[in-house]
Amino acid sequence: MPNENSLNKKKLTAMTYKILEAEEQNLRTRAKTNEEMVETIRKIIMDEARKNY
Amino acid sequence: MLIKSLKMENFRQFKGTTKVDFSCDPERNVTIILGDNTFGKTTLLQAFNWCFYGKVTFNQNPDFLLNFEIVAEMMPGDSKNVEVEITLIHEETEYVISRLQRYTFHGESVKGEHYPQAKVSYKQPDGQMESVKDVQVANVINNILPEELSSYFFFDTERVNSISTRKDVADAVKGLLGLSTIDSAIRRLGKRSAKTTVIGKFYSDMDMDGDAKAQDALNKIQTAEEKRNIIYEQLDENASQIKHYEGRKEQLYDILRDNQTTASLQKKKEELESIILEDQRALEDTSRSYFKEFSYGSLAFFAQPLISKTKVFLKEVKVDDKGIRDLTKPTIMELIKRGRCICGNEVFEGNDAYKHLMEELAYVPPESIGNTVRHYREKINSFSKPAERTFESLTERYESILRLKTRIQERKDEVSEISEQIKGKENMRQYEAEVMDVKTRIKKLNERKVLLIRDDAAQKNDIDRYRKVYDSLLAVSGKNKLTMQLIQYAENIHESLTQAYKDKEVIIREKLEKKVNEIFERMYHGHRRVAIDQKYQVSLLTTVADKEIAAGESEGSNRVKNFAFIAGLVALAKEKIINEGFEEEIDISSEPYPLVMDAPFSNADETHTANISKVLPEIADQVIMFVMQKDWNYARTVMSNRVGKQYQLNKVSETYTKLQ
Amino acid sequence: MVFENDCTITGKHATYLKFLVQKAAKDDSDDPEKSQAPLFERYIDVYMNAVIWGLLYSRTANSDTDSADRARIYADAFANERDNCVFLYRMAMLLDETTEMTPEEKVDRAFRYDTQADKAEEFKKNMDLFNAYVRGGIEQMYEQFTDGCLSRDDYLDKTYYILKTFKNEIEGKSYEEDLARMIG
Numbered sequence: 001m002p003n004e005n006s007l008n009k010k011k012l013t014a015m016t017y018k019i020l021e022a023e024e025q026n027l028r029t030r031a032k033t034n035e036e037m038v039e040t041i042r043k044i045i046m047d048e049a050r051k052n053y
Numbered sequence: 054m055l056i057k058s059l060k061m062e063n064f065r066q067f068k069g070t071t072k073v074d075f076s077c078d079p080e081r082n083v084t085i086i087l088g089d090n091t092f093g094k095t096t097l098l099q100a101f102n103w104c105f106y107g108k109v110t111f112n113q114n115p116d117f118l119l120n121f122e123i124v125a126e127m128m129p130g131d132s133k134n135v136e137v138e139i140t141l142i143h144e145e146t147e148y149v150i151s152r153l154q155r156y157t158f159h160g161e162s163v164k165g166e167h168y169p170q171a172k173v174s175y176k177q178p179d180g181q182m183e184s185v186k187d188v189q190v191a192n193v194i195n196n197i198l199p200e201e202l203s204s205y206f207f208f209d210t211e212r213v214n215s216i217s218t219r220k221d222v223a224d225a226v227k228g229l230l231g232l233s234t235i236d237s238a239i240r241r242l243g244k245r246s247a248k249t250t251v252i253g254k255f256y257s258d259m260d261m262d263g264d265a266k267a268q269d270a271l272n273k274i275q276t277a278e279e280k281r282n283i284i285y286e287q288l289d290e291n292a293s294q295i296k297h298y299e300g301r302k303e304q305l306y307d308i309l310r311d312n313q314t315t316a317s318l319q320k321k322k323e324e325l326e327s328i329i330l331e332d333q334r335a336l337e338d339t340s341r342s343y344f345k346e347f348s349y350g351s352l353a354f355f356a357q358p359l360i361s362k363t364k365v366f367l368k369e370v371k372v373d374d375k376g377i378r379d380l381t382k383p384t385i386m387e388l389i390k391r392g393r394c395i396c397g398n399e400v401f402e403g404n405d406a407y408k409h410l411m412e413e414l415a416y417v418p419p420e421s422i423g424n425t426v427r428h429y430r431e432k433i434n435s436f437s438k439p440a441e442r443t444f445e446s447l448t449e450r451y452e453s454i455l456r457l458k459t460r461i462q463e464r465k466d467e468v469s470e471i472s473e474q475i476k477g478k479e480n481m482r483q484y485e486a487e488v489m490d491v492k493t494r495i496k497k498l499n500e501r502k503v504l505l506i507r508d509d510a511a512q513k514n515d516i517d518r519y520r521k522v523y524d525s526l527l528a529v530s531g532k533n534k535l536t537m538q539l540i541q542y543a544e545n546i547h548e549s550l551t552q553a554y555k556d557k558e559v560i561i562r563e564k565l566e567k568k569v570n571e572i573f574e575r576m577y578h579g580h581r582r583v584a585i586d587q588k589y590q591v592s593l594l595t596t597v598a599d600k601e602i603a604a605g606e607s608e609g610s611n612r613v614k615n616f617a618f619i620a621g622l623v624a625l626a627k628e629k630i631i632n633e634g635f636e637e638e639i640d641i642s643s644e645p646y647p648l649v650m651d652a653p654f655s656n657a658d659e660t661h662t663a664n665i666s667k668v669l670p671e672i673a674d675q676v677i678m679f680v681m682q683k684d685w686n687y688a689r690t691v692m693s694n695r696v697g698k699q700y701q702l703n704k705v706s707e708t709y710t711k712l713q
Numbered sequence: 714m715v716f717e718n719d720c721t722i723t724g725k726h727a728t729y730l731k732f733l734v735q736k737a738a739k740d741d742s743d744d745p746e747k748s749q750a751p752l753f754e755r756y757i758d759v760y761m762n763a764v765i766w767g768l769l770y771s772r773t774a775n776s777d778t779d780s781a782d783r784a785r786i787y788a789d790a791f792a793n794e795r796d797n798c799v800f801l802y803r804m805a806m807l808l809d810e811t812t813e814m815t816p817e818e819k820v821d822r823a824f825r826y827d828t829q830a831d832k833a834e835e836f837k838k839n840m841d842l843f844n845a846y847v848r849g850g851i852e853q854m855y856e857q858f859t860d861g862c863l864s865r866d867d868y869l870d871k872t873y874y875i876l877k878t879f880k881n882e883i884e885g886k887s888y889e890e891d892l893a894r895m896i897g
Contacts, residue, residue, distance in 0.1 A: 006538060006541070007538075007541055007545060012549075015546055016546050016550065019238050019546065020234050020235065020238055020550075023234045023235075023237045023238045023241075024234045026237075027196050027233060027237070031185075031186065031189065034241070037237075037241055038241050038243075038249065038251050038254065041238070041242065041251045042251045042254060045251065045539055045542050045543050045546075046539060048542075049535075340865065343869065344751050344868075344869075344872075345754065347752065347753075347872055348755075348758050349754075349758075351753075351758075351762055352761050352762055352765065352797065354879075355762065355879065356765050356804075357883055358769065359768055359804060359808060360804075362808055363804050363807055363808060366807055366808070366819075367807070367820075369816065370816040370819075422820070422824035422825055425824045426820070426824060429800070429803060429824070432800055436800065444876060444880055447873065447876060448873075448876075451869070451873045454869060
């Protein structure tokens, strides 16, 4: 069960947005494969979580 | 999506280069292309289809696209191209889609290359054109306009299938209306046990410190997960089979119900036939008895008057019958010979006894016929006694025969009638057998379903069990703590996106339905309402006695329904849909779409024509219409202020059309 | 003695006689609608009935030699029905009106000639007469019973019709009413 307290709501929103943005772009260009897209999303989450600002 | 231009090179009857610029002006958003049938309207439409999807639906020579006059000019070894290029704007990006097919004069004839490829390029923000990779071309095109919906946007009135029967509309509609993004993100985020997804990958990242048990547990989880996927597929398949058979069962029940009477009539017929057989046997027996009795009793019967006559005759005639009954001459001679009479007296020649006996001789046969006559008289009295009985009995039999015959005939008539009624419907047996078969199948499928569900539960148990093992085995090291957090983020996003998707989907569908109804009402005046179900199937409803039922569809209402659906789709695609689940407004803005229509007025009456031509330009950002001259005369008055560009198809010859 | 020998019917009378007799079918199940009149079980039944019909209609007939058809009634058939045959013989002799005999003479010929040796010739004449009635009766029966009949059902109806009509007539029914109705 995700522990809501340790999760930053702002980061959550940011992550969600960026993920959807990436999906949209890819829908357009279809440049990335599924694996590539999965990796992209992973990175989005990891980067955002690591951010200190 | 807005179509900017269409360029054709030697495409069917459009010899040489033909270019059409479409009006993108928001006020005058209608482009009219005039021309009667066979002038090339359908071809223009098919050009879109071919360019986008490489498919055409021509009635003649559907595979041969090169202009015939060009073909005629070719020499062996020559090659010519057929090309269609479409420039459009989609999501603020300009795309150029082109498809080319090379035709070469090989040997005896001109042939086109197989599988002509399309190319797509798009203008980048800096103005540079960037190509889309070949493997992605089809996907990109499909995202701009899904093939499943293409026939609704390239609206071929002559050939449109009823919208409510299209099955893959659902996915296509969702895609069109912007749900694909969310859907895709959700799938890719995935879950712990799916190792190719984001969350699955995070899960795998957890540092296991070489713990074999943990690795083992993880493997087991992921294996079980895969099994579950397979089970889901099988359940799907199973479910659709069950649905199919249930459907068939209902059909059969309907047939049997309709023919319930047939089944029971058949039964009745068989019963009657067996009764008839029985009666016929009885008839046969009675007839035989009748004749037998006749043969036996006729003598006494017909002799009656003669008997009477004889009686009378004998009465009148004097017949000497003084003789002693059954006393014969031999008897008397015997007594005389014996020498003693019956009474005991001695008998010898000359005595009294002797004299009496000798006298008696005169009365016995053969001298006297008295005895004979007396005999005869007795027989006369008894001879015809049976006559009355005979007649009664024969009468009884005769009447019974008549009754049987009548009954048999009546029943035979009934059988004929029934046969007429059930003529041609006698295969109830076959349907009954099929029902049994279908029921068995359904039963088996349900049993299988139970097994699958049980198996799935088992897999789930495994997953849960190993999950616990895994989680408990993981050392909560620093690295793992971070990873855990990432998982939590990802799962949280997954959850909220899933919810958002659900909510949005419902909203979109309701909006679509509402929009479609709005448009529908403006075009059609009648008591109908459009309903869109979860699979995006469209039906017409009408209210009867406070209940809504499926309405009968006329050609008019059907056509308008289809128009309304497309128009609604288009209208909705224009609107921004705001997702309320987020703090920030996220615009999943959906695209405007044009309406490209071939002969939209051809089967509509004046009123509908006027309505349609008024409503359409208001709904779509861009309307491209192919119209016949005669139809245009009606619509022009209503529409002329919305027309941005107008073209005319000129038929130069059967093989050559010019566009001006 | 009378009715001790075989008796052979010839010509058309034989044909008629045979026609009136239901031949025992080898297989009862074939054609229940036999076109042959199934009226009588044996030849001798026809023979006996024929006497009645001949007397009823005062009809006699000569032997027919035109066709070669034959029907034979055997001595043992007569043996079974001797009583009846004798009875009928005597009746015929009593009721016959073709001679100028007195009633007493008729009684004599009916009751004596069959047993008295010295009356052999007269007896033969009697038998000739008797057989003439038989033949006449056969003709009468054939005409009346088979007229318009094709199927067994037809015979059924016909025989019953004859029975009924006969009964009515011997009971003294008058046809006036029927006639009046018919003429209308």
